[in-house]
Structures are given as C-alpha cells and as structure tokens.
Amino acid sequence: MMARYISKTHILVSFAFLAVLLGTIYIYFYSGYAFFTSFCQPCADNTEKDCPDNSRWRIGDLKMQTSLKYAQPSTQKGRTDVNPVTNWNAPLVWEGTFDPVVIDAIYKKMDPRVAVVVFAVGKYTRFLKGFLETGEKHFLVDFRVTYYIFTDNEKDVPKVELGKGRKISVVTVPSANRWQDVVLGRMKWATITIDKQIRHEADYLFMMDIDSVFHGRFGAESLSQLSAVLHRGYYKTTREKFPYERRAKSRAYIPLDEGDYYYTAAVWGGYLEDMYKLVRYCYEESEVDAKNGIEAAWQEESHLNKYLLYNKPTKVLSPEYLWSDYDKVPADIKVVRISQLIKDYKEVRPNGGN
C-alpha cells in the first residue's frame, strides 16, 4: 500500500519536473530566438556580428535625487490654450508642460549618447557654423552629443568649440544636381552610416535640417522612443488640408479622411534602432516609388508622415521644436527653441526652386 502510494507520488512529481524542464527549455529557446530576431532584424545583412546590443539605453525608471528644489506640480493649473496630450495618450510637449529642473535631473542620470545627423551638401555648409554654435548653447546641454555632419565638402566644416562630451564626426557623401536627391539621399546615406558606424556609438538619434538656428532650450523633454514635431504650417489645420501624398500610386499615399497631424521631416528623433527602422523605411519606400516613376509630394517627409500615422510616435513635440523665421510667432508659441532661417532657395540649391 505504502509502496504504491509512494510510486504514485513519485510519478506525479516526475511528471511535474519534466513539464517544468520542458517549459524552461521552450521558453529559453523561444525567447532567445525572439530576442535574436528583434534586434538583429534591422541590420542590413542580417548577420549576428553586426548587431551590437543597443537595448542598453532605454528611458528607464524616472528616478530623481533627494533634496532637489523645484515648484510643486499642480493638478489644476497648466496650459489650457493648447492640448498637451494626443488621443493615444502620448505627451504633446509645449512650454509649461514640464519642469526643466525635474526633467534634467531624471534624464542626466540615464546619460544617453545622442547622435545628431545633419546634411550639409553643396552650399548648405554655410549653415553649419550657426547651427553648431547655437546648438552648443541650447541643445541637450551637458548631455553627450555627437554631430554627424554628412557633406561633400569636408574642408568647409567649421571649427566650433564644443562642450565636454560633445564631438563632431564628418561623413563624406557625394554631391548632387537636384536638391530632391539630397533630401532623399539623406535617408540612403543615413541608413548606411547608422548601420556601419553610428549604431556602435550612439543610443539615441535625431535627424535634423541644417538651415536652422537654436534660440532656446531644446532639452531632454524631447526624448522618447519615437518623437516627432508638428509642422508649424499645419498645426491648426483640418486633416484634409495636410500636404500628405494624395496620389494612390505612391507608397506615401494617405486618403483625405485619415491623419492625426502633419509632422516635419526637419526634426525627428528616437531610440537608435527605432530611428534606424524609420529612416530605412523612408529610404526603401522612396526607392519603390522611384521604380514606379513617382516621387512623393514632400519626399521623405511624405513617407515619414505615412509611417507615423500607423505607427504612432511616443511623444509629439509642438512647433516650438521647429519654427521658421518666415512666420510670425503666435501667442501659443511661448518659446521658439529652434527656427529655420530665411534663405534664397534659388541661390542656395543646385537646381533652384522651393
């Protein structure tokens, strides 16, 4: 009787042990596989050796030191003239929706390596000095920043004094005859260079136009997995007026009755691998368009807007994060953090036009 009882228990325990063992083996292999595919998939040649672990830096616990002094946040008072949240519950960042003291205290603990990709091809090298000098005053001050300057003219890259932990890295790219080829070429050369170099050196990446000057704080409040900026020209416009690509033949096509916002392609940022995926998407989609004999209305900006409609950004930045000297500053823009310069399009671009 006792022997039979023991053997029953024994069998049960053995089964349980076997189940746990098989489960563990399955989870180990399955999640190992999922992990492998999730971070190696974005690599161009899909080989393991070219896939460094860029999951190291993530916006993590929002920890802050003790004894930091700052104004108490209110549950009642805040911006009421603008909407500080999207309908998918992501922050929409405006002056007055964050406390720089708190944000800096939190994000400096995380200390990401930030890459800024800018192109200065042809006559656009003239914008480098102003961009870099003002960037040093206002852009992620005290953070680790590397400006990747893509140019066809290395000798026109100015010497600019950089803060501690900040660098310039020059990448040579070919000249172009059409400005459209430069703006679309950005997606191609950025894809290649992120793949080869930048992903080994950075955790976070911004893509920016060079024809701009910083005027105010552009800080860690802008960081998230994927952050996009509202285009200053369309942030109060109904969706059918957005300058999305409207021809169904293009991969960037968006129908008139769809759309959240119109985002600019002149400032966008995110975790390195998320940005890599998006930059590469814009490159590949524009290649498909080219094969079909079409170029999207606003080049990579059209593809970017298509992507962000169906893959929502985790933070939306107000037009404070890219204004333009062409436009008067309205009352709801309390701070112009960075602004596009007025330029003579005909003179500065290889094939004129705007």
Ligand SMILES: CC(=O)N[C@H]1[C@@H](OP(=O)(O)OP(=O)(O)OC[C@H]2O[C@@H](n3ccc(=O)[nH]c3=O)[C@H](O)[C@@H]2O)O[C@H](CO)[C@H](O)[C@@H]1O
């Ligand atoms: C505010 C905004 O929405 N900007 C977009 C708008 O820019 P813009 O009209 O401001 O275009 P742009 O002339 O600044 O060109 C975009 C960027 O490409 C680079 N560049 C361009 C031409 C050239 O000969 N050499 C050179 O280096 C440079 O970094 C420049 O800042 O339309 C472009 C093309 O559709 C892009 O989508 C821009 O992001």
Ligand SMILES: [Mn+2]
């Ligand atoms: Mn521009």
